[in-house]
Structures are given as C-alpha cells and as structure tokens.
Amino acid sequence: MSDNGTFTPVIVGFLCNWCSYRAADLAGTSRMGYPATLRDIRIMCTGRLDPTFVLRALQKGADGVLIMGCHPGQCHYQEGNYKAIRRFALLRRTLRQLGIEDERVQLHWASAAEGVRFAETVARMTEQIKQLGPLDWPRNWPNEDPYAVEEAVHE
Amino acid sequence: MSNQKPKLALYWASSCGGCEIAVLGLHEKILDVAAAFEIVFWPCVMDFKYADVEAMEDGEIDVCFFNGAIRNDENAHLAHLLRQKSKVLVAFGSCAYGGSMPGLANFYTRDDVLRWVYFDSPSTDNPDGVVPQKRVDVPEGELRLPGFWDTVRTLAQVVPVDYFLPGCPPEVSSIEAAVNAIVSGELPPPGSVIGVDVTVCDECPREKHEKKIKRFYRPQEIIPDPNICLLEQGLFCAGIATRAGCGAKCPQVGFGCRGCYGPNEGVLDHGARILSGIASVLDADTEEEVEAILDTLPDPAGYFYRFHLPGSLLRRRGRTNGKRQPVGEAAVHEPA
Numbered sequence: 001m002s003d004n005g006t007f008t009p010v011i012v013g014f015l016c017n018w019c020s021y022r023a024a025d026l027a028g029t030s031r032m033g034y035p036a037t038l039r040d041i042r043i044m045c046t047g048r049l050d051p052t053f054v055l056r057a058l059q060k061g062a063d064g065v066l067i068m069g070c071h072p073g074q075c076h077y078q079e080g081n082y083k084a085i086r087r088f089a090l091l092r093r094t095l096r097q098l099g100i101e102d103e104r105v106q107l108h109w110a111s112a113a114e115g116v117r118f119a120e121t122v123a124r125m126t127e128q129i130k131q132l133g134p135l136d137w138p139r140n141w142p143n144e145d146p147y148a149v150e151e152a153v154h155e
Numbered sequence: 156m157s158n159q160k161p162k163l164a165l166y167w168a169s170s171c172g173g174c175e176i177a178v179l180g181l182h183e184k185i186l187d188v189a190a191a192f193e194i195v196f197w198p199c200v201m202d203f204k205y206a207d208v209e210a211m212e213d214g215e216i217d218v219c220f221f222n223g224a225i226r227n228d229e230n231a232h233l234a235h236l237l238r239q240k241s242k243v244l245v246a247f248g249s250c251a252y253g254g255s256m257p258g259l260a261n262f263y264t265r266d267d268v269l270r271w272v273y274f275d276s277p278s279t280d281n282p283d284g285v286v287p288q289k290r291v292d293v294p295e296g297e298l299r300l301p302g303f304w305d306t307v308r309t310l311a312q313v314v315p316v317d318y319f320l321p322g323c324p325p326e327v328s329s330i331e332a333a334v335n336a337i338v339s340g341e342l343p344p345p346g347s348v349i350g351v352d353v354t355v356c357d358e359c360p361r362e363k364h365e366k367k368i369k370r371f372y373r374p375q376e377i378i379p380d381p382n383i384c385l386l387e388q389g390l391f392c393a394g395i396a397t398r399a400g401c402g403a404k405c406p407q408v409g410f411g412c413r414g415c416y417g418p419n420e421g422v423l424d425h426g427a428r429i430l431s432g433i434a435s436v437l438d439a440d441t442e443e444e445v446e447a448i449l450d451t452l453p454d455p456a457g458y459f460y461r462f463h464l465p466g467s468l469l470r471r472r473g474r475t476n477g478k479r480q481p482v483g484e485a486a487v488h489e490p491a
Contacts, residue, residue, distance in 0.1 A: 050427065050431060051430050052423050054427075055423075055427055055467070059468040085440070085445060086435065087431060090430050090445075091430060094455050094459060097454070097455070098469055098472050140472075141471060146228055146231070147232055
C-alpha cells in the first residue's frame with residue numbers, strides 16, 4: 001500500500017474485548033494520535049486466537065499482525081492470555097522458519113486504562129514495519145506453469 | 156478387454172512411487188480393480204506413452220488417480236492433460252493433496268535445491284560444474300528437460316480436482332473405500348476428501364489423560380510407555396489435528412503421528428492446527444518457561460508442515476527483506 005510513494009503498512013490487530021479493545025477505545029475518545037495503520041478486529045480473548053487467523057491475514061496482504069490482550073494475571077477468563085503466550089511463542093518460531101521477521105507479528109498487553117500504551121505500541125510497530133517494507137506474500141509464488149490458462153485459485 | 160468397463164488411469168508426478176505400491180498392496184483385490192476397470196494409462200507398471208493419452212477424446216477416462224506433487228513442467232503438462240481427458244480426477248495421496256515430502260522444498264528456493272544437489276552435497280562429484288538446462292544443442296539435435304519450478308504446488312493449485320484421497324501412502328482400506336464409492340456411484344460432493352472426519356486420536360488405543368509437558372523428547376531419546384498417549388510423554392504427535400483413516404498405525408508402534416492424512420474438514424491450515432494443539436500442552440506460564448520447553452522441539456515448522464506446506468496458507472518460505480530472489484527464467488542456475 002503506497003501513499004505518495006511512501007509505504008504505509010497495513011496491520012491487522014486482534015484485540016481482546018476486555019482490555020486492549022477498551023484501551024483502543026480510550027485512545028480514541030482521548031483524541032490520542034497514532035498512525036492509521038491498524039485494522040482492528042475484536043476477539044473475546046487472546047486465548048481464542050487461532051494461529052490460522054494470523055496466517056490468513058498475512059496471506060491476504062497484511063504487512064503485520066498485532067495481537068493485544070490483558071496483562072498476564074488479569075485475563076477476564078483467568079488464563080486465556082497464558083494460552084496466547086504459549087501459542088504465540090510457537091507461532092513466532094514457525095514464522096521465523098517461513099522467513100517472516102519477528103517484528104511483523106507481535107504480542108503485547110494493554111489494560112483498559114492504558115490508551116497511551118496502546119497508541120505507542122501501534123506507532124512503534126508501524127515504524128518497525130516501515131523499515132522492513134511491504135510483505136506482499138503472494139509475490140512469493142508467481143505462476144510458473146507454462147500450461148496454465150489462468151492462475152488456479154487456492155482456498 | 157471389454158469397452159463397457161469404465162476407464163481408469165493412474166499417474167505419478169513428483170512422488171516416491173509409494174502410492175503405486177499402495178495400489179499393488181490391494182493384493183488379490185487388484186484383480187477386482189482390473190475386472191471392474193479398463194486400465195488405459197499407468198506408466199509405473201505398463202507401457203503407455205503420453206501420446207496415447209493425447210490421442211484420447213476429452214473426458215474419455217472415467218477416473219484418474221493422480222499421485223505426486225507438481226514441481227516441474229512435465230508434472231504440470233500431465234496434470235492439465237489428464238484433467239482434460241478425465242471425467243473424475245482424484246488427488247491420490249499426500250503429495251497430490253498437500254505437497255508432502257517434495258513440498259518441503261518450499262522451505263528453500265530452486266537455487267538452494269540445485270546448488271545442493273549439483274555442487275554442495277558431500278556425495279556430489281561434479282568437477283565440470285554441469286547443471287541441467289531446459290534445452291541443450293548436441294550434434295544429434297536439440298535435447299529438452301522439463302523446467303524445474305521454484306515453488307512446489309499441489310495438484311489442486313494447478314487444475315481443478317474432484318476428490319482427495321489423503322495418506323502417505325493411502326491405506327488399502329482408504330483406497331478400497333474410494334474405489335467402492337466410485338464403482339457404486341455413491342460419491343460425496345465434488346471437492347471432498349474421501350475419508351472419515353475424526354482425528355487420529357479417535358482411532359488411537361493409547362490411554363489419554365490431561366496433557367501437561369515440561370519438555371519434548373525425540374524418538375531416540377526415550378523408550379515410551381506402550382499404553383499412554385505419546386504426547387503426554389513428550390513425544391511429538393500430530394494425531395490431535397490430523398484426519399483419521401489410517402488406524403493410528405504409527406502411534407501404536409510408539410512413533411508419534413506425522414500428519415500424513417492432512418487436516419480435517421473445514422481446517423484451512425493443517426500446520427496451524429497442529430501448532431495450536433501442541434502449544435496447549437506446554438506446562439508453562441511465562442515466556443521464558445515456554446521458550447525453554449520449545450528449545451527441546453527442533454524444527455517446529457518442519458513438524459507442523461511435513462505433509463502440507465504447499466497446501467498451507469503461506470505455501471512456502473518467503474523471500475523478504477531485500478533477500479527476494481528472482482524466479483522464472485531469470486533464476487536459471489549459474490554454476491557457482
């Protein structure tokens with residue numbers, strides 16, 4: 001996604017209903033400024049985050065994925081964010097092997113009172129991904145089939 | 156041979172030949188197949204030429220069992236040709252279905268593969284730096300080789316596929332079920348996987364309790380208890396997120412499921428599903444504890460995508476951060 005020649009990343013955000021989505025709300029109602037790069041999706045808990053969601057976002061054109069939830073020990077469902085810690089650590093190792101930089105998929109915590117922390121996290125991640133450049137994942141497999149009429153659709 | 160019998164074709168693209176062995180594993184039932192079908196193309200066991208297939212009418216073949224992934228121009232040529240000539244095209248086995256072993260090349264580039272095979276591997280002796288070329292002129296004329304792709308594809312990523320029959324190789328019972336379904340005409344909706352929709356755990360007789368593990372073991376490091384779930388004992392097992400149909404043969408002999416039957420219905424990414432299940436058994440609450448456990452699980456992506464990397468959402472390792480390499484004609488390998 002390029003704007004006047006400068007690259008503006010698209011970051012898909014998965015924000016938990018009880019803390020981070022409220023932090024985003026607080027950042028908005030408090031008129032805090034942060035880059036308009038985040039496409040936030042509310043999930044009930046980071047423990048609900050299937051790694052498939054992250055892969056799907058990257059495959060569909062996102063330059064990064066930001067997962068945010070309640071601080072450890074403060075999960076509305078007691079331990080959902082601990083499940084997220086385990087999945088995320090394993091996902092990060094897997095993504096490294098697939099050639100995706102750590103900065104592109106991040107896990108952070110923000111309570112409902114931490115609008116500033118939320119805005120700073122989005123701003124920092126936006127800068128990091130600007131440095132890395134576009135991900136543009138489907139570019140990794142251009143059509144090599146000399147017999148193809150058109151590119152086969154894979155779902 | 157009667158012309159009234161339905162016509163059957165079997166082909167191998169990028170595969171090991173195990174699927175062909177699996178068909179022969181039908182033993183005496185192979186005679187039933189021969190009785191029920193007229194075999195019109197099976198290069199592994201009978202002398203047919205590609206020209207024989209090209210000479211057929213479109214849709215003349217009733218059923219084609221196509222095994223192997225698509226990794227070069229020849230594979231693609233036969234995929235398109237057999238699609239055109241076949242009424243029902245079945246992706247037979249894990250390679251055609253998800254990419255399987257040949258698909259692991261998607262962790263590397265074409266240049267990586269050619270460099271390793273023709274220069275760097277310890278058993279290579281290639282003083283003249285000979286590498287395959289798509290065309291070479293010799294005194295006798297022009298010689299051609301199929302172009303070697305950078306990215307391995309599944310059959311369905313190249314042509315439309317009617318049915319999928321997973322397995323590495325498919326179990327005889329799975330093949331029988333597919334053959335019976337085709338003979339009787341009682342087929343599931345096109346695009347379906349022919350098989351059951353439970354996981355390997357459902358077929359595995361090992362005792363299962365709550366799983367909490369402090370470290371992983373590799374198979375050579377411990378002798379597992381014969382009666383308890385392997386994952387509970389710290390041995391990687393993909394059975395939690397892999398389609399059943401195999402009878403849980405591997406876990407029953409003490410070896411964790413590798414995932415060859417692929418994902419269950421509705422799962423977009425087999426690896427992500429296994430990842431999610433494996434992460435849930437880690438007995439750790441802090442990032443440091445989790446990382447310490449994961450240090451005992453080398454090559455997680457290799458475990459999760461062993462049979463389904465080309466068929467996964469991301470399909471291959473990326474080439475980002477200025478390290479993108481050219482693909483297509485521009486990447487024809489130069490001697491190092």
